[in-house]
Amino acid sequence: MPKRKKLPKVPDYEGMGVHSGNAEIQKARPLQSLSETDLTLPEFKILDAYLARINSHDNSKRTVRLEKGELEKALGVTRILKDDLNKRLRHLFQIIEVRDDNKRKGFKLINLFEEADAEQDDDGLWQITLTCTASAREYVFNIDNLGYLRYRLKNVVNLTSRYSYVLFLYLLDNRFRKTWSIDLIDLKALLNCNADTYKQYKYFNDLVLKKCHKELCEKTDISFDYKPIKRGRSVSAVEFTVATVSDELANASDQLPEQLSIIDFDDKPQEIEYGGELANLLGSAACDDEFSPEQVRVLQDLVIKAVPNGDDIERCDYLIHQIHKMNAYDKDHKTVKNRFNYLRRMIEQELKEKENILCSQE
Numbered sequence: 559m560p561k562r563k564k565l566p567k568v569p570d571y572e573g574m575g576v577h578s579g580n581a582e583i584q585k586a587r588p589l590q591s592l593s594e595t596d597l598t599l600p601e602f603k604i605l606d607a608y609l610a611r612i613n614s615h616d617n618s619k620r621t622v623r624l625e626k627g628e629l630e631k632a633l634g635v636t637r638i639l640k641d642d643l644n645k646r647l648r649h650l651f652q653i654i655e656v657r658d659d660n661k662r663k664g665f666k667l668i669n670l671f672e673e674a675d676a677e678q679d680d681d682g683l684w685q686i687t688l689t690c691t692a693s694a695r696e697y698v699f700n701i702d703n704l705g706y707l708r709y710r711l712k713n714v715v716n717l718t719s720r721y722s723y724v725l726f727l728y729l730l731d732n733r734f735r736k737t738w739s740i741d742l743i744d745l746k747a748l749l750n751c752n753a754d755t756y757k758q759y760k761y762f763n764d765l766v767l768k769k770c771h772k773e774l775c776e777k778t779d780i781s782f783d784y785k786p787i788k789r790g791r792s793v794s795a796v797e798f799t800v801a802t803v804s805d806e807l808a809n810a811s812d813q814l815p816e817q818l819s820i821i822d823f824d825d826k827p828q829e830i831e832y833g834g835e836l837a838n839l840l841g842s843a844a845c846d847d848e849f850s851p852e853q854v855r856v857l858q859d860l861v862i863k864a865v866p867n868g869d870d871i872e873r874c875d876y877l878i879h880q881i882h883k884m885n886a887y888d889k890d891h892k893t894v895k896n897r898f899n900y901l902r903r904m905i906e907q908e909l910k911e912k913e914n915i916l917c918s919q920e
Contacts, residue, residue: 581610581711586701587882590727591657591665593748599720600633600646605670607632608688609698610711617699620690621673626683634715637682647674647686656697658704668693705882707731708875713778721749721766722773729780729800734865734876739787739797759786759793767796853898860905880904 583606592602607629611622630638650671657665668691675687690698697704707730717723728748732738740748746756749766756762767784775781780800787795849857857877865873884901888894 583609583707583709583711584614584701585609585707585709585727586697587705587707587731588656588658589697590707590731592654593724593727594657594750595654597649597654598646599717599723601649602720602723603632603634603714604629604646604650604688606711606714608690612698614699614701614706617695620695620698622688624684624686624688626679626685629684629686632711632715634718638684640678643676643684647671647676650674658697666693668697670694702878703882703885705878710779713780716777717773719769719773721751722770724749725770726774726778726780729774729782729798730875732798733780733800734872734879736801736867737797737799739795741795742786742793745796849898857898857902857905860902860909864905864909 585606592605597605607624608622610632611624613619624632630636651669651674653667653669655665655667670690671688671694672691673687673689677685679685707727709726709730713726714723717726725748742759742762746752746762751762751766756766763786771782771784782798782800784796784798786793787797789795861873861877865876880901884894884897884904894900
C-alpha cells in the first residue's frame, strides 16, 4: 500500500497581517439577516475571510485574493476537496434577501459575489480570488451609516456549529446592553430552530443553547450567561448577560499585543483619556465631520456613562448603534436639524430611563 502523502503545513494569514488573530471583520448590520438564509457555516466563514481582507472604506477594490492557506485557515481545516469548495462558492452566488431597515419595504434582494477564481497547487492548497457584486457594495463598503459589527477572524475560525456562529454575532450586536431578554420564539427563529424537535425548551436548551454556551465561552472573546424566563409554567423568553474576556482576568498568553489586561492597571481611579477609537469615530465621516472638539468631548463623556464597564470597541459599537438610529429617523422624518443636539439628547434620555429603572428597583 503506497504511503499517504503528508498534508502541507497551513501557513499563517500572510495576507491578513503579521498577527492572524488581529484580522478584523467589519460587517454591516443588515447582513445579520443572512442568518435566516440557508447559508452554511463554511460559507459564512468564506464571507468573513473576504471581509477581513477588504478596506471597507474603499469600494474601488472589491476583488480580494486569498493566498494559499488563508482559506484553509479561515475554515479551520488542513485541506479542502475541490467538489466541496465548488459547492460552497456556488452557494454564495445565490440570490439572498437582506432585511434592511433603511429600505421602506424592509428588505432587498442581492447577490453577494459575481466572480470566483480558484486555483489549487501541487500540495492541495487553494488560492481564491473573489469579487463582490455592485448590488452588495452598499453592505460591504462605506457602512458607517448602516451600523456594523466588528470582530476578529479568530473568533469564528474554530467554531464548529452554525448555531454558535449566529448566536456569537447576535450577542456581539447586543453586548452594550449587558443584560437583556429575547422572546423564545424570536430566539428560535434567529437560530433557525423551528423544527418540532425544539418545541419544548428543555430540548432546545440541551441540543442548542448549552452547546453554544460551551463553544463560545471556550473559543471566542465573549463569555455570557443565560437563563429562562417563565410566564406561568412555560418558558417565554431567555435572558442573556454578556461579559467579554477583557472584563475579566485574562490569561496573559492569550492577550493580543496591543491589549492590556486587568493586572496592567493599578487601583487608582482612571482619568478619561480623550483619544482612541471612540474619539476618532466621533470626528470621522461617520458623523459627517461636523462635531467640534468640545462636542466630541461631551459625546464621549455620555457614551462612557452609557457603557461604563465596556472597552473602546464596545463603546464604539454603542455609538454606531445610536448614529444608525438617528440616521434612520432623519431619513423617515427629515427633522434632525442639529445632529450633535439630537445625538446628545438620545443618549441622555437613555441614561435617564436607566436611572429611573434603578430607582424603581431600590
